[in-house]
Amino acid sequence: MKKFLLCVTLLLLLHNVQAKEQRIVTLSSAITETVYGLGLGDAVVATDVTSVSPKAAAALPRVSKNRALSAEGIMAYRPTLVLAPEGDIPAAVLKHLRESHIEVVVLKQEFSERGAYQFIQQIADAVGVPAMGKSVVNRTKVTMREISAIIAKETAGKKKPKVLFIYARGTGTMSVAGKGSSLDAVIEMAGGKNAIQEFADFKPYTTESLVKANPDVILLFDFGVSSLGGKEAILKMPGVKLTTAGKEKRIISMNASLLVNFSTRLPESILALHQELTAVTKNQ
């Protein structure tokens, strides 16, 4: 046993040595927070525009704006490893980086609890700390279990509030989250029920579909709320008054990257959404 422990310690040390030589560029907030969560924050040299958590990451230089990436912009930071979410990195940029002998790991994310654990482990493997990955996954699992238990206890016997998520970038472009979307998963986990059961993924928002769905709560990202002109403006949108959410003024605004990252902060995000839901539906 002693020998085993010694080996593990040595391995961990080795990994730490290796980690110090790494220069990592992370291209999504979920990846960034996971790398920080794995204790490799110091190796991150630049991130994308969405990475605002943790605070240390927010201070790093940005290689993208509105997700437009350039190969040179990334290479300027002399990375040894680039971690990118699937589909976000243009083929030419990928080709340029790989031809320049920079390792690029493209990560596919599944929006579920299990997907979050896989995601953490994948990143841990990519940055060379698989053992650390395992322990972070276990820690997250334990926290998640505790939070799920709390939520289950609090919502037992109660009617789950119907939550409609609206993704907004100004009044012109609004869509709602259907079944199987990332939002659908967090709403269910936080003890709510997605108001949309008819279709999958995101579909354009219409006043009639809003009235038909008649949600108890309307959920938006914080930038979505500001893009529509604040909570008061949302209450004045056509049809909102006709819904329970509108009558009771139940509008929740949450940080986008916290809510749908499905990584190390998943328990935190589920708890936060649950608390918001409980707060607005308290006097039901």
Add this chain to the structure above:
Amino acid sequence: MSSKQQLIVTILALALIFVALFSLGQGAFYIPLADVWHMIMAKFGVYESPLPDNLAEDVLFVVRMPRILLGMLVGAALGISGAGIQGIFRNPLAEPGLIGISSGASLFAVLVIAFEAVLFRGLSEILGYYLLVFGAFAGAGITAFIVYQIAKKEGRPQVTTMLLAGIAINGFAGALTGLMTYMATEQQLRSITFWMLGSLGGATWDNVAVVSPFILVSTGLLVFFGKSLNAFALGEMQADLLGMRSDRVKLWVVTLATLAVGASVAVAGIIGFVGLLVPHTVRLIGGADNRFVLLASLIMGALVLTLADVLSRTLVAPIELPIGVITALLGTPVFLYILIKEK
């Protein structure tokens, strides 16, 4: 060409060489010009020892060099096509973009992106990246053909009809592209933006190799249409009386311009204003002799785009500005200034 025109062409060519070499050192990844020189010479075996910085070498040879070459090719294609089309229609407003070629090309590219998974899977497996290029080509060709056919009256294309048809096609293509944008996923949306605003960020040696034959052949041939276009300037009847088959010249110039513009849209998206402003500027500084206008537009187009690309890469580095935005911001004031001065 007069000696003044020859001088202008020489100055433009020297400026192009200078800007192209200078821009090799510029970008988000800083490389001193001396190192650039060293690395290039080392490639040719002039210097024995390469510099120790491998990454800088990769940036230079993998990312930047194909990009600058692509910028020069696309700029040259847009510049000379604009000049050729304006010559044919004896109208300074007729630009490849205005008669619908660019929007047709980008519409087809967007269609390929939107329906790739559904309709083009088999083709996509065979052609890969080239599917988009061929899509854009087909779009350019089909729109040019339609506009040309609509504008034809007794065998001769009417300028006004051609412009109106172009505007209609632009509107239609714009609406369809808008519809695609509405239905597209986030991922597709990002590719569509590329086609609408233009970018040289996708430049690789592969696509330089794909488009250079099309652009080199079409622009190379266009240069020799100066004399015919000069005859056109007198009017088509007169041109015919001078023993020229004006219909055939028209068809050639439109075809070559479509080929050049289609190829450039296929790799760089829509880059506006170059085709319109460059020939004008050339004419204002050096006169309207088409032998001069075509050649000078070719070089100046390349120059303007190389310059615009350096700005797009450096102004907000490490992020890039869309090049179409730069050409419009840079070109319009210069153009207006020249217009006012020459009035």
